[in-house]
Amino acid sequence: MESIPFYFLAALAVLAALGVVVMRDPVYSALALAVVLTALAGLYVLLSAPFLAAAQVMIYAGAILILFVFVIMLLSPGREGDAPRGALKWQRPLAVIFGGALVAQLALVLLMTILPTGRGLYTPEYLAQIGSTQAVGAALFTDYLLPFEITSLLLLVAMVGVIVLAKKKS
Amino acid sequence: MSLSVPDLNFRVIAPALIVALTALIVLLAELVTPAPRKRWLGVLGLIGLLIAAGATVGLWGAPASAFGGMVVADNFGLFLTLVILLGAALSILLALDFVRAHRVDQGEYYVLVLFAVVGMILMATATDLIVIFLALELLSLPLYILAAFKRADARSLEAGLKYFLLGAFSSAFFLYGIAFIFGGTGTTNLMKIADALAKNPRNDLLLVGAGLLLVGFAFKVALVPFHWWTPDVYDGAPTAVTAFMSVGVKAAAFGAFFRAFLVALPAFAFDWRIVLAALAVLTMTLGNVAALLQSNVKRMLAYSSIAHAGYILIALVAMGASGLSSALFYLLAYTLTNLGAFGAVIALSDGERERLEIRDWGGAARQYPFIAAMFAIFMLSLAGFPPLAGFTGKFLIFSAAVETGWAWLAVIGVLNSLVSAYFYLRPIVQMYMSEPVPGWDRIRVAPLVALALVLALIGVIALGLYPTPAIVMATGGFLR
């Protein structure tokens, strides 16, 4: 009973992800991606991580998806398959073989492994007590302080990069 | 809620911190620097790198960790930090005139180089997979931008895009590997992963994670069959950028590669040593054979860098103290030699025109005897001729392999070195035996580029003739 929402959202995410790959029109792919990202937000909610879910919706389903659409429009959209191809024809079967092998391998390991049943520090009860956003904050500003500060440098580099590469020289 | 402040030992990350501060200062200075004075921003960057090198030396010999065991300052990490700082400083020397000749004279160039250096240093000193991943991104993102820095040149843009797409792809593998490792052990800290593994040696999730992590590392250091991006990116990127990334990324990524596999996963060594040995054989052989077929110097050096990644991988297979120190020495020797080789290409370029084809080098020895001689020495060092740095490095790696029972791998390495001699000698023959090619006017070699070449040359010869101090420094090992 408890796992019904999980399987629903997981199936939705996988189906929509397939849609991203299969759709011929990149705009449809982007819309399918929106479904994937929202389904993932739902999964975060099920994991008692509503802050992550909110961040996921705001950053990924909101902002990054809009960027995707802009980039698609930037690249003069057309249906996939209109472009000439053929030079890389041999890549297709290879991609299927190696991709399939990787998926099979991962599936095999996941089926073979008895997932650890022990619970970590962040149980739903504990999170309900201190609050999910507080838990993220406590981790971010103590144990993960260095990664947090490195992130700011990463964002700064992205800013410099977008100006260097996309801004018209005055 | 009780919050415990982590151990904020800023001394431990001082080198990265100083370079990051320098980058921020240069970025702000770029806003107020008029166009003709942009090169002073590069000089500012050089000063920052020198101060960071001083701080690194100050940390030497007293291993310490900080931020809850996320970074360390052990001699392994500090040695690589020095190699990275040296490579960055020399490549800025090469770039100061290069960016002007190619009309990309912007302060952002140095800012991005400096941020990449921050990422490289953090990657070489990180002991937590999260920090390793963020550092990997922090070094990659500026390099994607730098590869595309010459916006007027479609080939540069293509290089940037290719590097970005494949780099992002490999980052996904890396991140997926971290997720599996976390799933299997409940931690991302390298030492704690080793502890978890000691308690419970059969851990399939961890094994899968390690495999995905290996793919991520293999992309970054360009191991066959994850090397496809290398020739196109090295060829298309501006030469000064190629010079920097060919040495810096190798030092940083191999640093994290060695640390992750030797600190966290020694319990799996039996499994991964065989895989890595096979990758080493593939990488050396394919790199050298493909380099034989190139007529373009930058592509030839790209395949040569792939082959050198294969040699360094032998040191990881060998494990142990001798393997570790030989890899560090090799990375130092490779940094000096490769920067010298790309530096010679920059030195003899006429404005935006570069001698990219090997036949363009015809008769260069007559016109530029000193540059040609230095280029020849760098080529000989890459090929592994004594008494140069490249020879000592190969000797150390191969003897480490023999010591630990991997003699057959060493034999393949030696055979590969013999093959490689052919394509390294080709430009030398061209320079000394052929007539000058018409269309190449006599140019004045930029003094700063010549200075960088001389510095690299001194290093290459000194490491070849008297390698002992560097070898002693390289035997520091990890803080576990």
Added chain:
Amino acid sequence: MPVDYLPILVMIAIVTAFAVIALTLSAMTGPRRPNPTKLSPYESGMPPFGSARRRFSIKYYLTAVLFILFDIEIIFFYPWAVLFRDLGWFGLSAMGTFMLVLLIGYVYVWRKGGFEWD
């Protein structure tokens, strides 16, 4: 707790049902007399021109990326804000460092004209 999100689920169900019912009913009951004006997309009363599928200027991309970068910055404010008192001066300086780096980026983008359209 995930159970708290039940109202949202109910709302999603109601909204979906309303949309489906409204569209079906109007399609079933309404008369269908199409003409070119009715079939053209509604553009707030403006007559539409050209195709929507044309190349956009890279300026949109520039704006979108800058928006995302500052959006990500803002996300990090929430975990700090809820723990503002517990983290005290330490949290303030940690967040201050983070913001300072991005402020430098802001000044850089601003001076380079990244916020201007032309």
